[in-house]
Amino acid sequence: MKTYAVLIAVAGLALAGCSSSAPGIWRATEPADAYLEIADDGTLSGTDGCNRLFGGWEKDGSTITFGAIGMTEMYCEGVNDWLSQMHTATVTDATMTIFNEAGSNIGELKR
Template identity: 85%
Template sequence: MKTYAVLIAVAGLALAGCTSSDQASATGTWRATEPADAYLELVEDGTLSGTDGCNRLFGDWEKDGSTITFGAIGMTEMYCEGVDDWLSQMHTATITDATMTISNEAGDNIGELKR
């Protein structure tokens, strides 16, 4: 009987770690639907990398409560006809379920990424 109690306690602790609202909940790869090869990868150490479908992006980020704030974003400057560079304008984001909604500095929603 004691073994079951210990297993339940350990499982509860493991699940509590999975539901925390720290930076780990935002880490991973987030993909745009258009262009299909645009993505951001947020790393637990606060760095990010990705592409807008043409240019490589890099920078940093932090999460405070439900808001992600992006630091200075650097990117390559290759010319690619028809590529929307909206990711270069990201300033903050929020996550709802498997969707990251990105806003610019003015607070306007400029796009979404999916897990």
Template identity: 65%
Template sequence: MRIVLLAISGMFLAACSTSVAGSWNAAEPAGAHIELSNDGSVAGSDGCNQFSGSWHKDGSTITFSSIVQTEMYCDGVNDWLTQLHAATVTDSTMTVFNEAGENIGELKR
């Protein structure tokens, strides 16, 4: 019984530590998304430009760093997602903040 409980506890802790990894999509603009990999890398698109970098989770806050991006001109595309600096996750919603700490948008699983 003790071995089973330890195994279940270990699976639960592993799931919690990587629960934010995966695909997150914005409602607007079309094609805006980010992909958080378990290795700490992030990649995505604002619907026009591509970006990549790294991410780290500390408690309930995700911090993005070393973000690089393409700089193509795309008429009418809202580039809010390329301003990401930090985020929090509640259930299936990721709230994204810019460097000033302002809420700039949301992504869904």
């Protein structure tokens, strides 16, 4: 019975850690084709719906800090390029809230 209780506790901790982890693909609802792919190795790639994004990230608790973000510079009429302004983010469950350098909430991504 003790082994069973330990297994349940370990599984619970593993699931709790997954709920606030960053690696994976995070998608915006607007524009629909905007996304970030956050890799375990500290790199990221994605698109704002027009231009490709690439760079790095670090996580401390539930806060992500993005390193220098590079991107292509194609002209796309009507595309909201809010992802190019990302500076930090918080992760809770399946939502990543993105903040600009001034600390303003500029959008959300969903797992």
